[in-house]
Amino acid sequence: MGNLGDRLPAAARAALAGCRGHFLSALMFSALVNILYLAPTLYMMQVYDRVVPTGGVTTLLALTLVLAAAIGTIAMLEAVRSRLMVKASMRLDDGLARAILARLIAKGQGGRGDPSSAQAMREFDTVRLVITAPTLIGVFDAPWTPIYVLAAVLIHPLLGLFVVCAGAILVLLTVYSDRATRRLTRTAHGAATRSVIVQEDIAQHAELIRALGMGRAMVDRQIAERAEGQAAGAAAQMATVRYAAIAKFMRLLLQSLALGVAAMLAIERQISVGAIIAASVLLSRALQPIEMLIGGWSNLQNANEAIKSLKKLLDDSSVEPVTTALPAPQGRVSAQKVVVRSPDGASVLLKGVSLDLEHGQMLGIVGASGSGKSTLMRVLAGGITPEAGKVMIDGAETGMWDAERLARYRGYVPQEPAFLTGTIAQNIARFTTIDPRYAEDLDHRVITAAQVAGCHGLILSLPGGYDCLIGRGGIALSAGQRQRVALARALFDDPAILLLDEPNAALDAEGEAALLRALDTTRRRGATIIVAAHRTGVLAAADRLLVLSNGAVDCQGPADDVLAVLAKRAGETAGNVVGLKGATA
Template sequence: MLMAPLRTSILPPARTPLEAALWACAGPFGLVFAYSCSYNLLLFAPSIYLLQIYDRVLSSRSGDTLLMLTLIVALTVVVGGVLDALRRALLGRLGAWLEDRLRPSVLAACLESAFRGDGTQSPEAYRDLTALRQFVESGACPLLFDALWTPSFLCVLFLVHPLLGAVGACSVVLLFGVTIAGDLVTEDATAKSGAALSRSYGRLAAAVGNIHLIRAMGMLDGTARLIHHDAQDARRESDLALSRYEIVMLAAKPLRALSQVLMMGAAAWLVLDYGKSPAIIFVATLMSGRAIAPVESAIASWKSLAMAVKAYRRLAAVLTVLPPARANAKVASQRPLSGLVVDNVGLKLPGSNNFLLKGVSFSLAPGECLGIIGPSGSGKSLLGQVIAGLTAPTHGRVLLDNTDASLGRSGYRLGYLPQDINLLGETINDIIARLDDADPQKVVEAARLVGIHDAIMRMPQAYATLVPNGGLVFSRGYRQRLGLARAFFGNPRLVVLDEPNASLDYAGERVLLDAIEQMKMANATVIVVTHRMGILAATDKIAIMEGGAVIAFGESEEIFERHLSRPQVASQVEPPGNASATANIPAQPVRP
């Protein structure tokens, strides 16, 4: 009985998707290693061939022996070429398989990382997967397997004579040191160049997204100047890194030639003074060349190898934030409904003690609607974002049906309408269905709920109508209705609406009130953040916020009578500019 917890505690941690994918490739990588071993073993054939020519063919002057040795070595060379081609083809397939296997997990991890506040690392990590696949498919990857055989070739040189082995080992160490030095002298400039280039691309993307505003306000030249300045910084740092790398290459090339000269000279000296076979000159040259070749190739492809290592580290770091697998949707749908609980939620600015939300607590039963009101800057929208899971609280928790809803993983249990409406999708159907291949009838039901179905059907392609530029071609009122249809789609358990009637006319607001009543009848919990009094007619409870805290909470009629009937309080809720839009809507909450 006492050993069970101990066995549980020493279980190995779960592998990340990257580690699991690499373990799944253990067999194919083992086959590549076997091909590499066979290929490198066959590279000894030319050296043995030379030794046999000097020791047997030249002494016996036998043409048959020369013919047979030549045929055998030729066959080994052909087999070695086939093995090299096979391992490269296998690595290419492995690279494509790894990308296909990891793409969904990397995409999910990038989105999760962006949700947690690291929006800059996410696109880079997504590109890293392609960089990793390209490295596996490239010719630089087999060098890793060939480099393992460098000690074997050096051992052969030591067996021939310690002097030859020492010359070969010193050459390898010096060339490897030059490679490391080249990476060190260019690392800082390369990093600065990449950062400047990222800034330039970021500024360009922001300018394209706001081109109309930039052009209208005469900011086009200034924006172009900033983008060009960052591009120049990137080019300057890149040129600096290239010049330093060229200096390193200038030192590496003569060093490679010098090592060959020293090897041949040392072998010739052994022949002259110690009576060694002249064949060791060619054998020593070939073996040193085989030992140095992976290091020499690593110098040429060191950048790609370093980039692949950095890409692997970034991918491993990003995949550690991947959330656990979501529970089955059927299990979630069978969970008993217990409503929404906001338990002592607080939020403060990072690095400070300034709380934007202060100990907010309340609960709502299924089918209840809460109106959150208060002056500008009181924390209404921020509380709505925390309830919707867009922002994680510093302390406290948000529970929906006894499960944590503060992590933004509610999926179809959540409907959310932000103040700044972003319509994601190529068509109207994509926008309302949340980019999912959903039942078209459910999309129509959501559109009917907000009174936009007839307007959609009047379009040339109805729900298949393309929506360019995120729906900016539509009026704000039309975009708001599309956002409401998206929020109500899929029978969500929780709906958070931030200023849902800000751009609606009287008829649109009446439709919104009816839609909220239908969501309540479906046992959905509805949160409405608003400045306008008319929407309060659909609420069951009202919370008044001030300074990040809830100063009043209770039944709508009670809160209205105690707090909202005073003109000075009502003026904070209903801006004067919106008075005409709600003049015909009763100030007192109306119950159906």
């Protein structure tokens, strides 16, 4: 598997460094355990060479007590070593799980189908669980195999040579096992990742699948994805089992042959009778770590593939730098020549879009479907990073801000509002965690946001009110209810910047009236508002308009000037289509 420290980026290396003490202690205990494992060998030699010929019962009792103490110490050291591995696993989780989850959120814009993030926490758990598996104990025991070779050499050089040759045979089996399973393990890993992606699609769109009668097709697709992975995984496991069986056969055979070699030496009176049994025990103990490695090779291969995915996810080049804490933004928003490509790079979604909005102003973004409105809103909200150009808040590029801190001053309603599993109150509060002593203050802030959004009564009408569970596993809100609760979430803690993407697409007359009141309240407190909409009644109060066409700015400026340009181009129908001011609202 190579050196993990060299193969992982800084975050993983730092986490592993925190576990170094545990690993070194486990290695030291492994040395003590392997030295003490010589006790049964010495016990047998003394019993056969001293006790049996002399009938020394007292000597047998003393030797037995010493052996019991040695075995008891071995048991204690192995228990401590196992605890160290568990502690190391937990320490690794504390040091790296947060970084992985943070990178998953930051990399979410890369698409749910990105193999490096599809099952990142499962990959991490695969690596973490290998630490506590018996296979790693074999890795720790392997360096101490020379102890048993040396003990065999001290009995007779021929026995030492026999142990070395036996070990070489099992090492060759390990190499062949690696060659036989590496490609299969990689194939199984890739198929498992694709299978997870399909499962996510099925779970997220189950209602649509049922409605359109795609259930059987999706099941067939999932079974096909699983079949490839299952076949490769089964083949890898079979290969591992096959080589493990061969290794076990060879170990038992070599152990028996060691008895034969020792017996021959004893017949020639080159070693004692007790050394015959000792030779077999020494060989068995020397080969045990290698046999453990062969038996757990598939686990090591899975961990190896998991490390590759984690390395891709935790690439150092994508780690956000530590930023200086800038003052709370007033709300000036600008963008300069923003360019965004589609995830596959085949098309340009935004073509050098620029805008400049003073704090307290309201900008309306209009354009046909596919013109780039939602993409621009996602860029302004920090959801995606443009390929070229920059977005600035109060004159500072967004990269100069801490992303989490900046988000507290920005409210955002996406085109398709989504909620995480939790209560309505938790979602509106953006899952803010505070000291329980101040829970009442948080509740007040949540209710205030809902009241400004005009959905306080709506929430109270739901089962459990603010404690109603929503998101996956909770109750299903209607499209209009989702938009109104999403508006409350966006208005939580009075953000300086409010971004709304089609906020009235699913609202009825009551909901749209509540939205207009919320916008008026937000404007009066001096917030900057950017709204993209098809139903343009919500843009009647806009100070400025920006018209997008095929990802480029068609025209922008003060609302009256833009309306005049559109009217000049298309006559009075422009007023009816855009419908932004006066009677056209």
